Amino acid sequence: xxxxxxxxxxxxxxxxxxxxxxxxxxxxxxxxxxxxxxxxxxxxxxxxxxxxxxxxxxxxxxxxxxxxxxxxxxxxxxxxxxxxxxxxxxxxxxxxxxxxxxxxxxxxxxxxxxxxxxxxxxxxxxxxxxxxxxxxxxxxxxxxxxxxxxxxxxxxxxxxxxxxxxxxxxxxxxxxxxxxxxxxxxxxxxxxxxxxxxxxxxxxxxxxxxxxxxxxxxxxxxxxxxxxxxxxxxxxxxxxxxxxxxxxxxxxxxxxxxxxxxxxxxxxxxxxxxxxxxxxxxxxxxxxxxxxxxxxxxxxxxxxxxxxxxxx
Ligand code: HEM
Numbered sequence: 001x002x003x004x005x006x007x008x009x010x011x012x013x014x015x016x017x018x019x020x021x022x023x024x025x026x027x028x029x030x031x032x033x034x035x036x037x038x039x040x041x042x043x044x045x046x047x048x049x050x051x052x053x054x055x056x057x058x059x060x061x062x063x064x065x066x067x068x069x070x071x072x073x074x075x076x077x078x079x080x081x082x083x084x085x086x087x088x089x090x091x092x093x094x095x096x097x098x099x100x101x102x103x104x105x106x107x108x109x110x111x112x113x114x115x116x117x118x119x120x121x122x123x124x125x126x127x128x129x130x131x132x133x134x135x136x137x138x139x140x141x142x143x144x145x146x147x148x149x150x151x152x153x154x155x156x157x158x159x160x161x162x163x164x165x166x167x168x169x170x171x172x173x174x175x176x177x178x179x180x181x182x183x184x185x186x187x188x189x190x191x192x193x194x195x196x197x198x199x200x201x202x203x204x205x206x207x208x209x210x211x212x213x214x215x216x217x218x219x220x221x222x223x224x225x226x227x228x229x230x231x232x233x234x235x236x237x238x239x240x241x242x243x244x245x246x247x248x249x250x251x252x253x254x255x256x257x258x259x260x261x262x263x264x265x266x267x268x269x270x271x272x273x274x275x276x277x278x279x280x281x282x283x284x285x286x287x288x289x290x291x292x293x294x295x296x297x298x299x300x301x302x303x304x305x306x307x308x309x310x311x312x
Contacts, residue, residue: 027202027206031202031205031206032149032205032210032218033202033203035219036150036153036205036218036219039219039223040154040222043223043226044226046226046230047230047233050230050233050234050237051233051234051237052233052234052236052237052240055237056166056169056170057165057169059172059173060173061169061240062243063115064243065236065239065240067116068239070112070115070182071125071127071130072126072127072232073185074105074108074112074124075126075130075131076130076134076137076155076232077103077104077105077108077155078105078108078134079133080151080152080155081099081103081105082138083138083141083145083148083151084097084099084141084148085099086145087141087148092148092208092210093145093152095204095207095208096149096153096201096205096208100190101190101191101197102156102188104185107184107185107187108185110184111182111183111184112124114181114182114184127232127235128235129232129234129235132231133225133231133232136224137151146210146214146217146218147217147218147221149208149218150218150219150222150224150225151222151225153205153222153225154222154225154229155225157201159186159188160188160191160194160198161194161198164186164194166186167186171183
């Protein structure tokens with residue numbers, strides 16, 4: 001496994017930091033890493049508690065939705081890494097430039113090929129919420145590069161932390177191969193110890209030459225980055241709901257949004273062929289129609305009358 005100094009283009013070339021050797025017990029509250037951690041705590045809680053993330057953590061994620069989430073990540077990291085490449089020699093960002101260890105675009109392209117096939121590019125589009133996020137990243141990279149750190153921190157530190165939980169959940173829930181196809185995004189091949197790497201990243205954050213005001217702006221921007229992520233999650237959550245509704249007969253809420261529609265043996269069939277219906281759910285849907293209820297009541301009354309006549 002290559003060490004940071006051997007493999008990455010980024011960082012201060014004169015510094016002999018290997019991430020295996022970095023200690024992080026000497027932090028002060030005014031260090032950028034601490035300001036970011038403390039200053040985004042509430043945002044982190046909110047992000048973890050969005051419906052999309054909560055469902056994902058419980059393994060309630062459908063493949064179609066996971067594909068869209070991966071697509072959103074593809075557009076996001078394409079923008080982020082384009083701007084990081086642009087600023088790789090800019091002292092406000094250079095110490096945090098770790099292309100070999102962190103960059104996700106190539107991994108995401110592998111995931112996109114796995115999910116959509118070789119012509120994946122023609123099959124995807126950037127969603128509204130993702131576009132807003134992408135636009136902000138480009139703005140920052142081109143006009144306020146000192147804020148790029150906030151976007152890199154929010155995504156990569158998250159990917160090396162909670163992202164590793166999501167990787168296992170996705171693999172299990174979507175029955176993805178153990179060879180890790182479809183979840184390359186979550187696999188950091190060139191980081192042997194995520195905890196130690198995060199310590200190095202924090203040390204690099206703290207070594208940036210920034211005044212108090214600039215640090216505050218970076219924390220503010222990181223909170224903005226969290227908000228962009230939450231907007232994407234909320235958009236995905238809405239799409240997830242419509243995926244379920246579309247699969248229902250004529251808008252009749254046969255599943256009422258509860259339970260797992262995939263457990264209905266006719267669900268897959270319904271997705272492929274709108275005319276095909278699940279007999280149980282069709283019967284339940286029909287039973288909810290007033291005219292059908294009246295006919296049922298009449299039938300019950302006739303049967304009860306016939307039974308009474310027979311008994312007499
Ligand atoms: C799936 C739900 C999530 C879980 C279970 C989770 C879990 C965690 C954990 C355990 C840490 C602490 C890691 C450490 O100190 O080494 C962490 C840190 C972090 N997470 Fe999350 N996270 C989740 C979602 C997110 C999201 C959605 C984002 C942002 C898009 C995010 C961004 C971050 C960041 C930036 C840190 C670094 C905090 C710091 O040490 O400065 N996380 N996460």
